[in-house]
Amino acid sequence: MGTYGLHVRYEGDDDPKKCSARKLARFELAELHNSTRATPPGIVLNPFAEQALSPADGVGTGARHDRLVALDCSWETAEREAFDLEGIHRSLPFLVAANPVNYGTAFQLNTVEAFAGALCILGERDQAEEILSKFTWGHTFLELNEEPLRRYAECSDSTEVVAVQEDYLADE
Ligand SMILES: C[S@@+](CC[C@H](N)C(=O)[O-])C[C@H]1O[C@@H](n2cnc3c(N)ncnc32)[C@H](O)[C@@H]1O
Numbered sequence: 001m002g003t004y005g006l007h008v009r010y011e012g013d014d015d016p017k018k019c020s021a022r023k024l025a026r027f028e029l030a031e032l033h034n035s036t037r038a039t040p041p042g043i044v045l046n047p048f049a050e051q052a053l054s055p056a057d058g059v060g061t062g063a064r065h066d067r068l069v070a071l072d073c074s075w076e077t078a079e080r081e082a083f084d085l086e087g088i089h090r091s092l093p094f095l096v097a098a099n100p101v102n103y104g105t106a107f108q109l110n111t112v113e114a115f116a117g118a119l120c121i122l123g124e125r126d127q128a129e130e131i132l133s134k135f136t137w138g139h140t141f142l143e144l145n146e147e148p149l150r151r152y153a154e155c156s157d158s159t160e161v162v163a164v165q166e167d168y169l170a171d172e
Contacts, residue, residue: 002127006030011073020112021072041086042067049089098141
């Protein structure tokens with residue numbers, strides 16, 4: 001068991017065969033919830049959130065949440081309103097997807113990549129490696145993003161994370 005409980009509001013409108021959240025649940029590494037009401041509060045990974053995730057959100061800092069929550073749905077339906085989940089909402093800074101569906105795309109991570117990126121930023125690299133180990137391409141996510149993940153994890157707050165992100169956006 002990792003430091004963070006991983007929870008997924010499971011919408012079920014994406015190809016179930018390719019769904020990374022379902023696979024995590026099969027290995028009992030994440031819990032799926034079929035309604036918003038049934039989803040427990042936590043750090044909600046929301047690409048529309050104003051504030052970027054930073055180490056300041058971690059449990060070690062006295063922050064309230066020891067759960068990460070993702071919304072597993074198709075990117076077609078991932079609109080701002082869909083993220084009506086309880087907790088503190090955080091976006092992930094610049095990271096590149098390594099999964100075969102969206103390889104090389106910045107910011108549009110799949111659920112296991114979003115969890116793994118968040119865990120690395122929060123200093124939980126072992127748990128990130130554990131969940132990625134279930135995917136053939138999983139380690140590629142850490143390789144592609146090695147430098148930004150290390151730098152984000154060294155930041156003290158979201159302002160610093162956003163400043164680091166600028167270095168990568170400039171190269172886009
Ligand atoms: C839209 S779903 C797509 C899931 C895909 N069907 C799969 O098999 O994993 C991906 C979820 O990961 C999280 N996520 C992805 N990229 C993110 C980002 N840049 N910032 C915050 N959360 C992100 C969000 O919870 C988002 O809803």
